Amino acid sequence: MWKRLILLILCGLLLGCQENEPSVFNVSKQPALKLSVTSVSSQKVPRFYSATGYTYARRIKISSHQSGTIKKRLVDEGDVVKPGALLVVIDDAELLDTIEQAKSAVQSATISLNDSQKEVKLAEKLRKARAVSVEHLRKARVRLDLARSKRVQAKAELRRQQTKKPYYRLTSPISARVVKRWIEPGDLAVAGKPLLELEAIGELEFETALPAHWMKQINLQEKVKLKLHHSNATIVAKVSHIVRSANRMTQTCQIKLSLPKKTTLTAGLSGQVDFMIAENQHLLIPKSTLIKRAGVQGVFRLDKLNNAWFTPVKTERIWRQQWVVLSGLQTGEQLVLQPPLSLRDGVEVRVR
Template identity: 25%
Template sequence: MRPSVFSVRRLSAVLLALAAAPWAWAAPAAATAIEVPVVQVRPQPVATGIEYDAVIQPVRQSTIAAQAAGRVVALLVKAGDRVKAGQVLATIDDRETQTGVQRSQAQVAQAEADLRNAKAQFDRTTELRQKGFVSQAALDSAEAQYKAALAGRDQAAAALRQAGLAQGYTRVTAPYEGWVLQTLADPGDLAAPGRPLLVLYAPRPLRAVVQVPASLDAVARSATRVEVQVPTAKGGATSWIEPTSRTALPAADPVAQTVEWRLDLPDAAASAVVPGQQVRVRFVGGSAERLVIPAQAVLRRGELTGVYTATEQGFMLKAVRLGADHGAAGIEVLAGLGRDDRVALDPVRAGLAGARPAAAAAAR
């Protein structure tokens, strides 16, 4: 059967539409081409030295322990609470100490009564001695009894003060303003003198504590400056700052064979870190030329670390091995890039279909 004229015309129209389809889609794609700025990688001088991981620690951190024996009646704070100096943190059963205070008060009252009696007897004996009715020995005996009563009154008063201190120890208070880091007891636990109840720390000042291998301690001590890498106000960005003071302990740990360095941070930098956070410490000894790239050019996806390099066809993803982070200078590249490679400053956009390098490339 021969096809009709209508069928031939319809087939021709479909073929013409299919032939024109690629041109119809190509025009918008070309019009919406994605241009990504790139930077040409060049070696540049950066600070060199040795780097280690450090831990942020508060300069003032205290383990608050009980000073009285008894059951913990109430724990008035929890981990994460902010406390003021003198604030009550916990209370201990004070029935025994309260009994001691009452006993001491009774002893003071008895001692004062004995003192009044001895004073009256001494006064009468003194008057009788002046009239010649008693001997000097009787006066001496009355004076001795009066002094003994006076000493007994002072001893009872001291015992009362001691009982008051023991009573005060049942109210555990904060020695300074700070944060509760950890609680080590619960209501109902038996407290004893020296048993820890909670851990308290002051939010300022903070310091970075780093363990330097004993074999490299001399290198660290000869460094021209020491820097600590801390986060900045911008999310994900870091900067290297110098500590306000640094202290190296004079002895090495006999097991780990490391020397502890304590680096006090300025308040401005301490506001960006918290105790327990890990940071990097660098002992700078000179400078050398290294291949570095901007931190914004690095793409991290799980265990993959790479950059998009510019080619004639667009962008190609390359895996790289990174070294030290030099802050504003960039991140050191140990392997994966050459001296003349151009990397995309926006790796997310560079991975999109149709992305092309921008016309002007900045030299780095």
């Protein structure tokens, strides 16, 4: 009897204590937060192909159109030359002899022409007096025509030989630096064989390659952005040459870009250029909406009641200060800008 009474008293005390303690399941709701929101947009985003390459200077090989002995070499490797600077002199003694012979031929043809003209005048005068036959006059006129033709040929040959003179004094066509030489004074210069190699100064180009199936997207004079690896500077270049013939091994086509003339760059620098090859429709969100919670990348999305819910998203890259979204969101959904650390799932958001 006493045991039952004591047990009832203890149960009553325990029930009284539980009524005074707060329930563990009665969690107070977090107050609404005033935050800025934005919408998921859908836009056309360009797709780029990044190609690497190198800067290089245009190179010119200096060769002679005529064969002869090298008389003088006025430059050496490393020398900087201006347009018109004399580089190599080839012995032109044989050419000068040929020119003198051509001049003599012109003089001889001129004398023959003068004689023929006098002969025709005399024949015409005698014919009027009926002292010679018509055939005699005709032959005199034929000889005059032949003399004129020979004089024209002699003058043409003289001009042809004189036009060869510049080929014996080789000059630089551009401002350049001598990078290679293959001859010394006394060597024999063969027509068409390179004597010197020049590298243009201030006329740099950038050479790269692009997969052949994307070449139709590239146009001449198209402007592209070039980023050099040795610095953070971005240079605007133009497509100057397109070789629409694919390499059999790499299946790529060569592209050359012209760089600004006023540049301090040198040849041999590596860089990267982005070519736009397509445009695709993508979802975009501002950079400030993307956060990480527990190592998961995502955003806080609002439902119809303006309650925030953390939603994982998959992004690709940044374009115009916005993330390109691959999955996790739909167009028009409301997202919280710069979500605070206090924001949790289910919290009501009041739009500022």
